[in-house]
Amino acid sequence: MDTAAPLPQEGTLPSSGHTDVPAGASIAADCPAVNDVLARVGDKWSMQVVMTLADGPVRFNALRRAIDGISQRMLTRTLRALERDGLVVRAVTPSVPPRVDYSLTELGRSLREPVRALGAWAIAHRAAIEAARADFDRREA
Amino acid sequence: MDTAAPLPQEGTLPSSGHTDVPAGASIAADCPAVNDVLARVGDKWSMQVVMTLADGPVRFNALRRAIDGISQRMLTRTLRALERDGLVVRAVTPSVPPRVDYSLTELGRSLREPVRALGAWAIAHRAAIEAARADFDRREA
DNA sequence: CAGTATCCAGCAGGATACTG
DNA sequence: CAGTATCCTGCTGGATACTG
Numbered sequence: 001m002d003t004a005a006p007l008p009q010e011g012t013l014p015s016s017g018h019t020d021v022p023a024g025a026s027i028a029a030d031c032p033a034v035n036d037v038l039a040r041v042g043d044k045w046s047m048q049v050v051m052t053l054a055d056g057p058v059r060f061n062a063l064r065r066a067i068d069g070i071s072q073r074m075l076t077r078t079l080r081a082l083e084r085d086g087l088v089v090r091a092v093t094p095s096v097p098p099r100v101d102y103s104l105t106e107l108g109r110s111l112r113e114p115v116r117a118l119g120a121w122a123i124a125h126r127a128a129i130e131a132a133r134a135d136f137d138r139r140e141a
Numbered sequence: 142m143d144t145a146a147p148l149p150q151e152g153t154l155p156s157s158g159h160t161d162v163p164a165g166a167s168i169a170a171d172c173p174a175v176n177d178v179l180a181r182v183g184d185k186w187s188m189q190v191v192m193t194l195a196d197g198p199v200r201f202n203a204l205r206r207a208i209d210g211i212s213q214r215m216l217t218r219t220l221r222a223l224e225r226d227g228l229v230v231r232a233v234t235p236s237v238p239p240r241v242d243y244s245l246t247e248l249g250r251s252l253r254e255p256v257r258a259l260g261a262w263a264i265a266h267r268a269a270i271e272a273a274r275a276d277f278d279r280r281e282a
Numbered sequence: 283c284a285g286t287a288t289c290c291a292g293c294a295g296g297a298t299a300c301t302g
Numbered sequence: 303c304a305g306t307a308t309c310c311t312g313c314t315g316g317a318t319a320c321t322g
Binding site for chain 1 (some may be wrong): 176264
């Protein structure tokens with residue numbers, strides 16, 4: 001799994017100041033905007049939707065089939081929320097039957113990058129996380 | 142009605158070296174691990190805690206005061222969840238009164254980076270998001 | 283096809299009180 | 303100080319039925 005980084009547990013010794021992170025780290029946490037975005041991005045379906053739209057416009061039911069497990073209600077709600085935040089645009093083609101395509105805005109596209117970084121982290125460390133959980137649960141039980 | 146957004150169809154053809162995202166974008170979405178991490182990271186307090194611990198070990202009540210708004214119950218729960226996932230370690234000093242320090246593990250520290258990226262995105266685009274919301278709400282009302 | 287409306291279960295999360 | 307225990311509320315999200 002990971003590269004067995006030799007970095008010691010900085011947590012064990014508070015005496016020697018700290019390690020590497022300047023106070024600037026706070027930019028990412030104490031600001032309410034971050035928590036806000038995390039809440040939007042962290043819900044059950046938003047990022048699934050954004051990533052499914054990453055390759056281009058997708059119709060409502062195609063989206064629904066692509067995501068697997070999402071209910072019609074939640075897809076609608078999620079899309080509306082994303083649209084409200086300017087991450088997604090809704091394009092209606094008035095035909096019979098009606099056709100509605102959803103696609104990412106430039107803002108929405110810019111979100112893919114940090115999310116992909118988080119996704120990469122998740123994939124890189126999932127094994128470590130699962131191992132930690134198993135370990136914790138074993139000790140707990 | 143909308144601003145005649147020219148619907149950027151980047152996904153339809155990979156011919157012109159387009160922007161930046163290969164088909165590999167799917168790595169970040171269809172995998173359940175990502176959703177899982179997003180759920181953990183996206184809850185109300187986890188990232189606040191991780192970022193507060195970024196500078197080194199912090200005691201329980203110090204953490205509680207630092208985060209502002211978190212209830213004792215939620216701090217305990219959040220810390221337990223983070224500990225279970227191997228992101229945080231709990232160090233007990235058996236004294237009277239008892240002293241418990243929490244700090245990030247190497248895994249937890251590695252999480253700061255992608256989270257900081259997301260935080261940077263949030264800060265960079267919060268204005269755009271709020272504008273989009275106001276716009277949407279105005280149209281909606 | 284692309285929604286809206288309604289109902290309902292479950293859990294996140296706050297408030298409060300008590301304990302080693 | 304660092305929790306645990308209990309109660310309670312609101313929101314998230316699923317299921318189902320109906321509509322333009």
